[in-house]
Amino acid sequence: MTQEKIEQLLRRGAPDLQDAGGEAVAAARRVSERAAEEGFADISYAPVDSPFGTLHAASTKRGLVRVAFPEESIESVLERLARRLSPRIVEAPASLDPVKRELDEYFAGRRRAFDLALDWSLIGPFGRRVLRMTAAIPYGGHLSYAEIAAEAGSPRGARAAGNALGANPIPIVIPCHRVLRSGGALGGYGGGLDRKRYLLELEGALTPQLR
């Protein structure tokens, strides 16, 4: 037999290899799930269905660290997590199950507060003060940017608070949609104003004045 023929046979791979692509996907999935379960991975992420489309949620060993809206590219979200925290990132849906469950319940109107551990490490010191205040606003309630700024002890005022809220890495769960403009206007929202309106309506906080 010619060398070319032998090379050709070798390139086809082992005879007991039927569906290399599918088998590799399954084996890789077991690696990811095991890495998350046994703690070899530092960050796990998974897609989460929502009325807004597919969100992505990422958790560290400390807790939920990131929620990304559908239009954010998951690739660049993961790149930034790799750079800021750790490149040991795996897709492991099972480890995000509690996050998925609570978001499902929230969107179904059956949950008024999240009972999830949060990892604040993507948030700077000022942002932490602002977002901790924000996290304390109850379901259905709202505060103004100026009130948040004052409570966060900000000498920089409402605009700085607005920037910190716009940079919220864990939207929906840290309810930055509950911060409105002083006059009662919606203000801004990182995920788009339609979503802010949707969430406030879901929580029964949308007064005729806000519509």
Next chain:
Amino acid sequence: MAPRSETISRSRGRPRSIIVSDQPSALAATKPTQPPRSGPRTTVAGDGPPPFQRFLDTHREDVWRFLVASVGRENADDCFQETFVSALRAYPRLRADSNLRAWVLTIAHRKALDVHRRHTRGALPVAEIAAVVDRAGGPTESEIRRRRPSNRSASETKERDETLWDAVHELPPRQRSAILLRYVADLPHRDIATTIGCSEEAARRSLHEGLTKLRKAIA
């Protein structure tokens, strides 16, 4: 926690830092004048490696094909798991210019060697390895033959395939890996040298000797 199977060695340049042998800088150390260069798919951009999941998705099929060819289906999954768990442990210490494809295949090659060593422990003649693998896994060679369909040309093709792959499994480890890295994982010669830890010239020689043996076996 899985047992830590890597050998720990000390880096010559930095005596205080312990490096794992699966680390890419250990790779580079085998041939300091020619550090592994990166192919287009495997470049590490910027400060560090890409998210591990992306690395896994990019290289899973190459590693799977290599391992099934090298250690057989029944051992492939264990080796695959060990390969990527080892890679994950060493992952944050990767250098910015590492060739990830050659790196992960190096780890896979070593895991495959571990399997072959386990099978040959007890001074088993090399020719019996295929039979041992058969016993550990599915039906034996003769059972397969008995079950063969009556279609003559198909069975002849299958027989030729089996003869070839039996011959691959009987090659000395370095030649076998060189053959599989070249034709199954499609690595360039330079990366084969890096992966099995020899010069490019020696890698070409292993490849040539391996092919010659296969041609004789199948003639």
